[in-house]
Amino acid sequence: MWYFYSPGIIYGEDALDFIENIPGQKCFIITDKIIEELGYLKILTDKLNQFGKEYTINTEAKPDPHEPDALVARQQCINYGPDLIIALGGGSVMDTAKLVWALYEFPEMNADDLHPFNPELYNMGKKAKLVAIPTTSGTGAETTNVSVISRLINNIWKKHFFLHKSLMPTFAIVDPIFPKGMPKNLTMDTAFDALAHSLEGITSQWKNEFTNAMALKAIELIFKFLPLVLKDGNNIEARDFMHQAATMAGLAFGNSQAQLAHTIGHSWGSVFHVPHGRAVGVALPYVLQYSLNIVDENNKSEEILAKVAKQLGWINWDQDNKIAANMVIEKVKELQKKIGFPLSLKEIGTPKKEVEKNLDELVTMCFEDSTSVLGPRSASGEEFRKLYLYAYEGKNVDF
Ligand SMILES: [Fe+2]
Numbered sequence: 601m602w603y604f605y606s607p608g609i610i611y612g613e614d615a616l617d618f619i620e621n622i623p624g625q626k627c628f629i630i631t632d633k634i635i636e637e638l639g640y641l642k643i644l645t646d647k648l649n650q651f652g653k654e655y656t657i658n659t660e661a662k663p664d665p666h667e668p669d670a671l672v673a674r675q676q677c678i679n680y681g682p683d684l685i686i687a688l689g690g691g692s693v694m695d696t697a698k699l700v701w702a703l704y705e706f707p708e709m710n711a712d713d714l715h716p717f718n719p720e721l722y723n724m725g726k727k728a729k730l731v732a733i734p735t736t737s738g739t740g741a742e743t744t745n746v747s748v749i750s751r752l753i754n755n756i757w758k759k760h761f762f763l764h765k766s767l768m769p770t771f772a773i774v775d776p777i778f779p780k781g782m783p784k785n786l787t788m789d790t791a792f793d794a795l796a797h798s799l800e801g802i803t804s805q806w807k808n809e810f811t812n813a814m815a816l817k818a819i820e821l822i823f824k825f826l827p828l829v830l831k832d833g834n835n836i837e838a839r840d841f842m843h844q845a846a847t848m849a850g851l852a853f854g855n856s857q858a859q860l861a862h863t864i865g866h867s868w869g870s871v872f873h874v875p876h877g878r879a880v881g882v883a884l885p886y887v888l889q890y891s892l893n894i895v896d897e898n899n900k901s902e903e904i905l906a907k908v909a910k911q912l913g914w915i916n917w918d919q920d921n922k923i924a925a926n927m928v929i930e931k932v933k934e935l936q937k938k939i940g941f942p943l944s945l946k947e948i949g950t951p952k953k954e955v956e957k958n959l960d961e962l963v964t965m966c967f968e969d970s971t972s973v974l975g976p977r978s979a980s981g982e983e984f985r986k987l988y989l990y991a992y993e994g995k996n997v998d999f
Contacts, residue, residue, distance in 0.1 A: 740850015
C-alpha cells in the first residue's frame with residue numbers, strides 16, 4: 601500500500617475566481633506585510649468583497665515563522681471563528697496557517713500534538729477549510745502536510761517539523777497573477793527550491809510512480825521556463841508554468857521526501873540566515889554527487905537520474921547510466937551558471953571563519969533534521985562535515 605495526497609488544485613490565469621465556489625463566508629486571512637504592500641492582499645480582498653464573503657486579516661506572518669507569533673495568530677483565529685482560513689503568501693505564511701488551522705480545529709492541543717501518530721487530527725476541517733494561495737513559485741507548501749515553525753532552543757531558533765497528513769490544505773489556488781511580480785533573486789531562489797524538491801523527491805527512498813511523474817514534469821518545466829521568466833518577469837505564460845512546476849514539485853516531495861540538500865540547506869539557513877531556496881539550491885549538485893558515489897541495490901540514484909536525463913532528451917537512451925546520471929548534475933550546474941545563481945556556499949557570502957566556528961553545530965543540526973533519513977545514502981557526521989566544506993569551496997564530491 602502506498603498513498604498520494606493532494607489538495608484540490610485550481611491553477612492558471614483567473615484561478616483566484618474559484619474562491620467564489622468554496623463554501624464558507626467568514627474568512628481568516630493570514631499573510632505578511634510585504635504581500636500587503638505589494639498590493640496582493642487587495643487583489644484577494646477585492647475578490648472576497650465581490651463574492652460577498654467577510655474577512656479579518658492577520659499580516660504578522662514572518663519569514664522562518666516563530667512559534668510564539670503563530671500562537672498569537674491562532675488566538676486571533678479562535679476569537680474570530682472563521683469557516684475559511686486563507687493563507688496568502690510564501691512558505692512561511694502557509695506554514696503558519698497550517699499550524700493556526702490545526703490548533704483552531706483542536707484548541708485543547710499544542711504544537712507538539714501535531715505529529716503523524718495523532719489519530720484525532722484526521723478529523724480536521726470540521727470548523728474551517730484551509731485555502732492556500734502561493735505568491736512565490738517554489739516552496740510547494742500549498743501541497744504539503746508539514747508546517748515548519750521555529751522554536752527557540754539554546755538561543756537558536758531551530759526549525760521544527762509539525763507533520764500530519766491532515767495538515768494538507770483543502771484547496772491550493774495557483775494563480776500566476778501573484779508570482780508575476782517576484783524580483784529576480786526571489787525567482788531564482790524559489791525555483792531552485794522547487795528543483796531540489798523534484799530531484800530529491802525522485803531519488804528519495806519513499807519515491808513512487810505518482811511522485812516520479814510530478815517530479816519529472818516539474819524538472820522539465822523549470823529548465824524550460826526559468827530562463828524565460830528571468831529574461832521577462834511579465835511573461836505570464838512562463839510564470840504560469842513555473843507556478844505549476846513548483847506545485848508539482850511540492851506534490852513530488854510532499855508525498856515522498858526531501859533529503860540531504862534540504863538537511864544542509866535548513867541548518868545553513870538557520871545559522872547564517874540565508875534564504876531557504878538559495879542554500880538548498882547550492883547544496884543540490886553536491887548532494888546528488890554524494891548520492892551517486894555509491895551504487896548498490898539500496899541506492900538506485902544512478903539508474904533514476906540516468907532515466908531523468910534520457911526522458912528529458914538530454915542524452916541518448918543507449919548511453920551508459922553513469923554518464924547519463926552525471927549529465928543531470930552538469931545540467932543543474934549549467935543552469936546555475938546561466939542565470940547567475942551561486943555555485944558554492946562561499947559565493948553566498950559567509951566568511952570561512954564563521955563556517956569553521958559553527959561547523960559542529962551545523963552537523964548536529966543535520967541529525968536533528970527529519971530530511972536526513974530518507975535519502976538514498978545516509979551521511980555520517982564526518983561526511984556531513986565534508987559535504988559542507990566541499991559545497992563551501994565548490995569542490996566535486998569524491999567520497
Ligand atoms: Fe524546500
